[in-house]
Amino acid sequence: MSVSVSKVKRFLIGDPFPTRLEIHERLDKIRGLAVFASDPISSNAYATEAIMSVLILLGSQALTLTMPIALGIATLVTLVVFSYIQTILHYPDGGGAYTVAKDNLGTLPSLLAAAALLIDYVLTVSVSVSAGIRAITSAFPATHDYRVIMALFAIVLLTWINLRGVRESGTVFAMPTYAFVVGVLVVVGFGIVRIFGLFGTVPLVRTAEVMQPIVEANQLLYIWLLLRAFAAGCTALTGIEAISNGVQAFKPPESKNAAKTMVAMGIIAMALFVGITYVSTHLHLVPTLGEEGESILSQMTRSVAGSGVLYYWVQFFTMMILILAANTGYQDFPRLASFLARDGFMPRWMTNRGDRLVYNGGIMTLALLASVVVVVFSADEIAMLPLYALGVMLSFTLSQFGMVRLMGKVSKLKKGDSARTNVTTIHYERGWWWKRGLNFVGGSTTLVVFFILVATKFVEGAWVVILAIPLLVFMFRGIKRHYVHVSESLRTKDFNVADLHEIADVVTVPIADVHRGTLRALQYAKRFSSNVRAVSIITSQAQKERLLRRWNRFPDITGDVELVCIDYEYRDILTPLVDYIVHVNCVEYPDQMTTVVIPEFVPESFAGQLLHNQTANILRVRLLRYEDIVMIDVPYQIQPGVRSGKGNGNGEANGGGAAATPPKTPAGDTPTSEP
Numbered sequence: 001m002s003v004s005v006s007k008v009k010r011f012l013i014g015d016p017f018p019t020r021l022e023i024h025e026r027l028d029k030i031r032g033l034a035v036f037a038s039d040p041i042s043s044n045a046y047a048t049e050a051i052m053s054v055l056i057l058l059g060s061q062a063l064t065l066t067m068p069i070a071l072g073i074a075t076l077v078t079l080v081v082f083s084y085i086q087t088i089l090h091y092p093d094g095g096g097a098y099t100v101a102k103d104n105l106g107t108l109p110s111l112l113a114a115a116a117l118l119i120d121y122v123l124t125v126s127v128s129v130s131a132g133i134r135a136i137t138s139a140f141p142a143t144h145d146y147r148v149i150m151a152l153f154a155i156v157l158l159t160w161i162n163l164r165g166v167r168e169s170g171t172v173f174a175m176p177t178y179a180f181v182v183g184v185l186v187v188v189g190f191g192i193v194r195i196f197g198l199f200g201t202v203p204l205v206r207t208a209e210v211m212q213p214i215v216e217a218n219q220l221l222y223i224w225l226l227l228r229a230f231a232a233g234c235t236a237l238t239g240i241e242a243i244s245n246g247v248q249a250f251k252p253p254e255s256k257n258a259a260k261t262m263v264a265m266g267i268i269a270m271a272l273f274v275g276i277t278y279v280s281t282h283l284h285l286v287p288t289l290g291e292e293g294e295s296i297l298s299q300m301t302r303s304v305a306g307s308g309v310l311y312y313w314v315q316f317f318t319m320m321i322l323i324l325a326a327n328t329g330y331q332d333f334p335r336l337a338s339f340l341a342r343d344g345f346m347p348r349w350m351t352n353r354g355d356r357l358v359y360n361g362g363i364m365t366l367a368l369l370a371s372v373v374v375v376v377f378s379a380d381e382i383a384m385l386p387l388y389a390l391g392v393m394l395s396f397t398l399s400q401f402g403m404v405r406l407m408g409k410v411s412k413l414k415k416g417d418s419a420r421t422n423v424t425t426i427h428y429e430r431g432w433w434w435k436r437g438l439n440f441v442g443g444s445t446t447l448v449v450f451f452i453l454v455a456t457k458f459v460e461g462a463w464v465v466i467l468a469i470p471l472l473v474f475m476f477r478g479i480k481r482h483y484v485h486v487s488e489s490l491r492t493k494d495f496n497v498a499d500l501h502e503i504a505d506v507v508t509v510p511i512a513d514v515h516r517g518t519l520r521a522l523q524y525a526k527r528f529s530s531n532v533r534a535v536s537i538i539t540s541q542a543q544k545e546r547l548l549r550r551w552n553r554f555p556d557i558t559g560d561v562e563l564v565c566i567d568y569e570y571r572d573i574l575t576p577l578v579d580y581i582v583h584v585n586c587v588e589y590p591d592q593m594t595t596v597v598i599p600e601f602v603p604e605s606f607a608g609q610l611l612h613n614q615t616a617n618i619l620r621v622r623l624l625r626y627e628d629i630v631m632i633d634v635p636y637q638i639q640p641g642v643r644s645g646k647g648n649g650n651g652e653a654n655g656g657g658a659a660a661t662p663p664k665t666p667a668g669d670t671p672t673s674e675p
Contacts, residue, residue, distance in 0.1 A: 009355075013163050016355035024167075025357055026251045029261050031170030034177040036246055037265035039124055039239025039328035041181065042321045044272040046131055047073075047236035048280055049296040050385060052287040054229035058222070060286055065226065070277040073233045074270045076449070079442035080240050081266035083400045085259050086435060087244045090406060091424055092255035095339050096244035096332075097399035102343075103423040104405035105398065108473070113398040114340055115472035116391035117241070117332070119465055123388045124239060124329035125370035129154045130381035132322030138298045139315045151379040152371055154323045159367040162330040165356035166249055173327055176320035181268055183314040184297075188275035191304040195282050204283060204303065228456040234389045234449055236273050239325070240265075241395060245332045276300065329370070334362025344483040345476040386460035391469065393450035400443030407436035501628055504589035506531045508581055509561075509597045510619065512573075514550035517636035519557050521599030524634050526561070529595070535564045535580055537573040574615065578622050585629050593628045601636040608638070 017025060027035060051069050055062040084096075091099050097117060102110035129151045137144040161169050197203040243262045250257040276297065285299050301314045334350075338359050341350035347361075354360035377383050406426065413419060413428040420426075429435070454462060507525040511518045511534050518534075525532045538544045544565060551558050568576045585594040600616045603609055616633075623629050 012160065013354075013356060014165070014168075017165070017357050019357070022357050023252075025165055026254075027166060027170050027249050028251055029257050029264070031167065031174055032243070032250050032257065032261045033264055034174040035166070035170045035249075035327055035331055036242040037239070037261065037269070037328075038173060038177050038321055038325040039128065039242060040236070040265060040269045041177065041272065042128060042131075042318075042325035043236050043238055044184070044269065044276055045135070045297050045318050045322055046295065046381065046385075047233050047273055048277045049287050050232040050235055050382075051229045051277075052280075052285075052296060053382070054225060054232050056287055058225060060284070063281060063284070063286065065229070066281050067277055069226070069230050069233055070274060072230065073236055074274055076234070076442075076445055077237055077240065077266060077270055077273075079438060079445060080237060080396055080400075081262060083396075083403055083439050083442050084241055084244045085262050086403055086439070087399060088247055088255050088258045088262060090403075090426065091244070092247055092258075093424075094245055094247040094249075094335065095423075096241050096336070097395040097402070098245075098336060098339055099423055100402035100406070101398045103421050104402040104409075109398050109402075111345065111473045111476050112469060113395045114336060114345070115469045115476070116394040116465075117245075117336055118472065119468055120238065120388070120391040120395070121329035121333035121336070122366060122369045122373060123384060123391075125155065125158070125326040125366060126373040126377070127381045127384045127388055128322050128325040128329075129158075129370070130374060130377070130379040130384065132319045132325075133379055134295065134381060135298070135315055135319035135322060138294050139312065147379040148375060151374045155326070155367055155371050155374065158323070158326055158330060159363060162327065162358060162363050163354070163356065163360060165358055166331070168356075169327060169330075173324045176317055176324055179313070180317040180321040181272065183310070183317055184272055184276065187301050187304050187310065187314055188272070188279055191279035191283075191300065192275075194304065195279070224456070227452050231389070231449065231453045231456050232385065234393065234453070235385055236269070237396070238389060238392050239328045241392070241399065242328045242332050244399075245335055249331065249335075279304065326370070329366060330363060333366040334359030337362040337365070340476065344480045346479060348483075383461070386457040386462050387465050390450070390453050390457070390462050390465045393446050393453060394469070396446040397443050397450055400439045400446065403439040404436055404443060407432050407439065411436070502592045504585075504592035504594045505529055506533065506584060506589060507595045507597055508584060509534045509599065510577055510581075511536050511599065514547065514554070514558075517599045517601045517634075519554060520636055521597050521634040522557055522561055524632075525595075525597045526557075530560075531562075532560075533562045533564050533584075534558070535566065535577060537576055538565045538567050539569070539571070539573065574619055574622065577619065581623065581629065582626065585626060591628070593630055595630045595632060596623065597632045597634055599634050599636065601638050603638050 048066065048070065051066050052063055055065055087096065087100055091103075093099070095102075097113040098110050101113045130147070132154065133147045133150045136150070137147055143150070161172055191204065193199060194201050194204045243258050243265065247254050247258045250261070280296050280300050283300065283303050285296055285303070287296055288294050288299075297318060298311075298315060301311050305311055305314075337346050337350040340346040341348055350359065350361050350365075352359070352361060373384070406421075407429075409419065409421065410426050410429050410432045413426070415428050418425055418427045454466065458466070507529040509518070509521055509525050509532060511521075522532065522534060536547055538547070544567075547565070548563075551563060564580070566576050566580060581594075581596055585592075598616050598619065603611070620631055623631055
């Protein structure tokens with residue numbers, strides 16, 4: 001017994017949710033932190049290593065600069081977190097940098113922010129999954145050759161979980177996220193205790209590995225490499241904007257819950273980042289060059305806690321959170337795409353939510369794009385990192401300068417006053433001047449970091465993002481022009497009833513044979529027209545004789561229908577058929593609407609559909625370009641369980657159906673309902 005597609009869908013995805021339950025599917029702060037903050041929290045697994053991987057070019061002595069650079073990045077994170085808290089409170093409907101830029105800077109800056117973020121979310125999935133797989137290959141080197149397959153499987157798993165709903169995915173992701181945080185904090189805390197020999201613990205043995213400089217650096221190159229190291233460490237900022245995009249995913253009061261979650265995310269992420277950097281530098285750990293090397297986090301955990309339970313706890317949950325951190329992209333890519341679609345810059349179907357109240361179209365699009373990136377880069381997250389933080393910094397810059405502009409509008413209000421912008425309502429705020437100043441400092445800083453990233457990572461692959469962002473903006477504008485054109489074409493403001501074309505009293509029915517499907521279509525066509533023409537393309541005399549013989553068996557139906565047989569020596573039967581239909585429409589009945597009734601039978605299975613009706617599908621496509629040709633499908637359902645048997649005199653199998661055992665016809669002639 002065959003299993004229906006709907007039953008498989010229900011088994012995999014679950015029962016559909018009614019729209020009225022949407023509020024119950026929202027996230028509390030605990031789940032919200034796991035869903036939206038897993039990316040910035042998980043980036044600590046490789047942010048310190050990203051800094052060290054650049055500094056090591058100057059030799060192992062240069063690794064002492066890792067901590068000062070990390071503190072600078074932590075300060076930048078604090079500024080960005082503060083700015084996005086303001087964004088959440090002022091734009092509670094979500095949209096993040098895109099909405100802020102649209103409301104305060106204009107359409108082009110908002111599209112630049114959206115393009116940068118969409119690229120970032122694709123890379124979030126690709127980098128997070130690849131980094132998670134690397135955590136496994138660090139613990140089990142034998143699995144390294146299967147990293148791409150493992151990464152693709154992880155993307156499929158994440159896609160499935162997210163299609164089941166936001167609340168369910170939050171429940172799934174909560175435990176690994178908090179287990180990772182607890183595990184790493186325990187390692188960092190134990191490491192600090194052992195570094196200082198507190199509580200009678202055995203001090204850590206610092207075995208400094210001396211490495212000579214790989215490059216001879218003059219003063220200019222030295223500064224250049226420091227800038228590259230700072231830019232590499234800015235991967236710690238990725239995902240900070242996620243909560244501001246998904247404010248409406250939180251339970252009421254949405255903006256307050258989202259803001260509190262943002263604060264918690266910033267504190268946890270920076271505690272992990274600074275802690276990992278502090279312990280790693282005091283242990284004089286050296287990054288292992290090459291994609292098969294052991295990660296800094298793995299080295300630190302092994303040095304502090306040995307290779308026991310805690311080590312495998314951290315490695316396992318590092319793998320889990322790195323993979324599940326991709327969920328930030330799964331939450332925000334579909335939401336941002338829906339905002340763009342709502343404004344006409346993305347396909348409208350991006351605004352549709354599926355059975356589980358999630359944006360299925362955005363989820364599937366993201367999964368496909370991320371899979372392509374994983375395959376292209378062979379699941380190597382270090383190779384992807386040069387592409388990663390660029391879009392983030394651009395969106396940060398536009399968002400913060402947008403908030404500077406918004407605070408400028410607030411400054412013009414008097415105490416107790418309010419005003420409406422294009423998107424939100426603003427009120428007078430005490431301390432607007434220092435909020436505006438911090439946003440300006442944050443925006444200026446991220447703008448400088450953006451240019452540093454462009455300069456330092458351009459040849460390493462950042463040029464791809466720099467090229468992709470304007471191409472996406474061009475695509476957005478093209479989609480918008482299309483929707484505007486369609487809207488203008490369909491509007492009824494200047495509509496005149498006299499502009500409608502008359503409907504011609506002629507119906508054309510393409511047929512290749514006479515059977516129950518075509519007879520049903522002819523009977524239907526006769527119901528609303530007295531001028532019905534059955535058109536058949538004849539490629540052989542035997543086919544014509546057989547068609548006429550079967551035609552004459554049903555005079556009650558075919559008696560008052562004109563049979564048009566067009567002799568044709570070639571195999572492309574659609575060309576003369578389309579030519580005839582167009583001739584009827586444009587020559588016989590110019591400036592009138594003509595009707596084409598297309599008979600087709602519907603097999604009981606999807607596989608059966610693939611074996612039939614392709615000619616009818618192509619015919620529909622070719623006729624769609626003609627404005628005054630209307631097509632009507634007349635389906636004939638093939639009932640399951642029908643078997644061929646003794647003919648009933650009509651060339652059809654007993655029990656009904658569409659000529660289950662038709663007589664033999666010349667090669668190329670198919671006695672089906674296809675024209």
